[in-house]
Amino acid sequence: MDFSQVDMHGLTHDLIKIGLFNIILHIAIEYQYNQFRDLFGYKFFFQLFFIELGFALFYIFLEPNVRKYYKK
Secondary structure, eight states: OOGGGSOHHHHHHHHHHHHHHHHHHHHHHHHHTTOGGGTTOHHHHHHHHHHHHHHHHIIIIIHHHHHHHTOO
16 A cells, blocks of 8 residues: 555545534534533544544545546
8 A cells, every 4th residue: 555645635634524514513413402411422422433534544545546547
């Protein structure tokens, strides 16, 4: 695996976007259902961790191969 092909700027940018989106969505859902007792519990961090891990793995392992086939 050649890590020089990984777009670190794009990876960081997308991980921040996904993280902020998940935080805002989580707060909105908790507000709608009035369940603020466990706002940032272990379930939230567990889900956020695996979502971020999934995007990072995509950027590291799949995105360079996909980009190779779709170069202009």
